[in-house]
Amino acid sequence: MKMLSKLRSLCLLFMLITTGQQAYPAQPGGVDLPDPAQLLSRYVQIPSVSGEEKEAGEFLAGLCREHGLHVRVFTDAPDSYNFSASLYPLDSRKPNIVFMTHLDVVPAGEPEGWTYPPFSGTIADGMVWGRGAIDNKAMGVMQLLAILPYVELAASVDLPYNVSLLAVSGEETGGDKGARIIVEEFLDELNPMVVYGEGGAGLTGLLGTYPELPVFGLGVAQKRRLFLAIESRVAASGHGSVPRERYPTREVVNATKALLDARPKITISPTVSEALLMMSAHERGVRRSIMRRIDFYGPLFGRFVRNDPLIASMLTNTISLTSLTSAEGAYNQIPTHSRAVFDCRLLPETDEARFLDHIARIISPYEVDMQVIQSGPPAPASEQGIFYRAMEESLHDVFEEALVVPFLFVAINDNRFFRRAGVPAYGLLPAIMSEELMESIHYFDERFPIDALHKGIAVYGSLIDRLMAL
Ligand SMILES: [Zn+2]
DSSP states (O other): OHHHHHHHHHHHHHHHHHHOOOOOOSSOSSOOOOOHHHHHHHHHTSOOBTTOOHHHHHHHHHHHHHTTOEEEEEEEETTEEEEEEESSOGGGOOOEEEEEEEOOBOOOOOGGGOSSOTTSOOEETTEEESTTIIIIIIHHHHHHHHHGGGHHHHHHSOOSSEEEEEEESOGGGTSTTTHHHHHHHSHHHHOEEEEEEEEEEEESSOOSSOTTSOEEEEEEEEOEEEEEEEEEOOOOOEETTSOOSOOHHHHHHHHHHHHHHSOOOOOOOHHHHHHHHHHHTTOOHHHHHHHHTHHHHGGGGHHHHHHSHHHHHHHSOEEEEEEEEEOOOOTTEEOSOEEEEEEEEEOTTOOHHHHHHHHHHHHTTSSEEEEEEEEOOOOOOOOSSHHHHHHHHHHHHHSTTOEEEEEEESSOOTHHHHHHTTOOEEEEEEEEOOHHHHHTTTSTTOEEEHHHHHHHHHHHHHHHHHHHTO
8 A cells, every 4th residue: 555655645646746637535535445354255156167157257247347347258158258447448548557356266076175165255264265265266355355445546647557357267277267268359459568366375384494584486488288198009909808019008008108108308497497596595505516516416416306296387399198099898708998198398408399209208118109199389587677567566565585486387377468469477376375375276275364465466456566666
């Protein structure tokens, strides 16, 4: 709020100088901003599982209209409701600061696993409980409530930039019903100069010698996804009592084992080495030396790296077996066909063709064929320029001590569509998340602390101030 009033005073001062008019009260008169916890609770109560986003979208869009934002509904279907809500109409053509959030949530799982019913939005113990509370409804609430105090200011002062909440569908199912449509069909209309979406968060316990210091990972890059299948090529089938040397299920199983057992090469992405270098300043001894020169030491700690799933996901191309099937038959019948599917995640610098060559070499002793089911084009990392620094400094306004480091996101999210289109996109939930809270994402008892909501709103408010001053 401190920063909000700073910008307002600045703009009002500017108006006084240029027009000689009386300044009027900066605080929107008579318009009550929604209470963050109440709003998050109501929003969580609308079960917007992917494919059923419309009701939640209409709820949020309605609220935006009520508070004077300019709403543009891009697509309006039960499974693809996408809208922006902006300080100025999009046809003002102002360069747009876009806060992106997704409307959809993953299914809640068995209700018995929850302390409070998953779509109750219960407020208890200083938290809002329910599916989507963290992913991604808290973020949407923070972003919206940071924008609303600017509505009146924007109406009276010609601010240099527009600010939009962009709410999209289908993030959890790959973004085809949401962010992809926006980028492919409405990018020019939205006119984003920067996008702030989801990605990293603030975590404690990362630094060995200063565990209480929160470290915020501000997402600038992400791995990309490659779905691969291998299928048996041998025609052999027949009776299970006389197995041949090569038959479909055996070939696929052996090739699969070879793939899963292959030791992945350790690659230190620039994003990872930079983050570790920054973190090393808060470390001592051997840890400090290793973190400072991870490009040198990393490959020497191969076993350690590969045995830690989280570290391995940041330093290697990973391969997970996600499906293994064969033709159904009698138990004594050798199936004529078998197939395995792998979810591969590639580091940003990995060349896909070379990766596929590598896979082909590993499975070459076996009678199998490989095919790419789906691959995403690489998205360039967003640079750590003014938009990165604006978020970094805004975090410091609220979390003074925190360390902010660039972050490589190991899954995929909607930011990639914008990065591919050349729009800088940064991924961060501006909240300090305990391990317990992190574990509740996509699981039981998802919940978000109310005080973290307030802090997040302050971060986004501060961010708007900083960007407007550019
Ligand atoms: Zn999410």
